[in-house]
Amino acid sequence: MSHHTIFSLEEALALVDHDRDIFQAMAKLFVEHGLKDLAETQAALAAQDAAALARSAHRLKGAILQFCAPAAIEATIQLEELGKAGDLKSAVKVCAKLETELLRLLAALRHVLDKGLSA
């Protein structure tokens, strides 16, 4: 699957005024820490800690917003809202969706980093 369907590189670059170095730094950081952040979200859900779930989803959302990845963003927004509402039952499905979308986003970012932004 092309990264174009997972996130918008053009829009993400526009957010940092087309500063490719900054984008690369952000992408590297997220690739390194994204899975850990996801694990925190899953752990909060497993522990039935709604507040922690909302907090970790909020944190992930802040990062994913920078990459203009609509499906992953939507999943974090939903998960944060469900955490705030204490609806942990509905959160299970959304968390699974987030995992799928996040893994796709991380793979797409790795691909862009490996090929270089000019590719």
Added chain:
Amino acid sequence: MPLVSPSLPPSCATQTAPQTVLVVDDEPVARISLTARLKRLGYRVIEAGDGKAGLELLRRERPDLTILDWMMPEMDGPTFCEQVRRDPEFRSSQILMMTGHDQPEQIAEGLARGADDFLSKSASKQEITARVGAGLRAANLVRTIENARDEIQRKQDALERELQSAVHYVESLLPIPGMLLPGVELVHAYRPSLALGGDLFNVVPWGDRLLGLYLLDASGHGVSPALRSAAFSTFLRGDSLLHQVGSNDPGAILTEANKRFPLTEDGNYFTIIFARLDLRSHTLSYAAAGHSGSFLHRRSGEVSWLKHPTLPLGFDCSNTYGTVDIPVTPGDRLYLLSDGLYEVPAPTGELWGQARLEDTICELGRRPLAEVISRTIDEATRWLGHDRFPDDVAVMGLEITA
């Protein structure tokens, strides 16, 4: 401090150091993005990864603007705002709260807890530029106002120190209470107003059976009338009167003073009563210039105001002032008062007035002189509703005991 146009990088708009923005966000990717954008706009950016660290940085670095996330570990955004607003030194800091939502309830809560404005996490470059620019303009205005307020306070403090110094000087010129002569007891009270007027009173010893006494009031408020009164009191010293008037007649003294102390360029003048008490003949002689606040309280209880319509000093240099002689007997009390005592306004604006003053003195009757004066001032204070008199209060009481 010049305002920075939001359309220009701050480093180009002014020659001063770039303005500082503190970014507080626990999510490093979003923080890098915002920081990079702000740096490109020409701002100096400092960063913190949670609210607690952000608060420490704000106190240490005093940024012009703080942008912080709502939800953070350790201390969330709204709590950060509350802590800043509670701190007198930092309560006017400008704070932009980042939020992923734009629900009115959340914005209302953020504003209520101390945020100045909001910035969406998905805000466009134009919106970030505009909101940060607006926040910094507000920060500049607040700092300008705070600097002006501090400057006014410094000047006010300096002025009050000067006034206090003048008060101490005036107090050093006042007579020592007690037995002035065998058979004459003096009690006085002096309550300078916050603005300091020009009230001054003193006695002029002319031997063991004769003395002069006066109460003068220089128009206006501040150090200037106090100094003019002090200069006038030098003229009223015993040796000075001997040389410059050649007489201890109150009317002659005021007539000469009228020539020597004309109206100032600002139209300021003196009112005064000058009295001479001769214990050999038991005669009180006095002359007044625009002063109508003194009276004799006879042992019998009768009150005689020493009132005659006269011009204050300095209005007409050819004016002469006459002396009035009245007999006194042991037990009589003479009160010389400044208008600051009986012209005190109640909260409604109504003045206390000479009639209420006279009633108060008469009710206190033959109580000790010091008590009469003290309780009369207390009564005026009650009428005023607080103890900060709008004008100087000067009271000199003499009791003829023999």
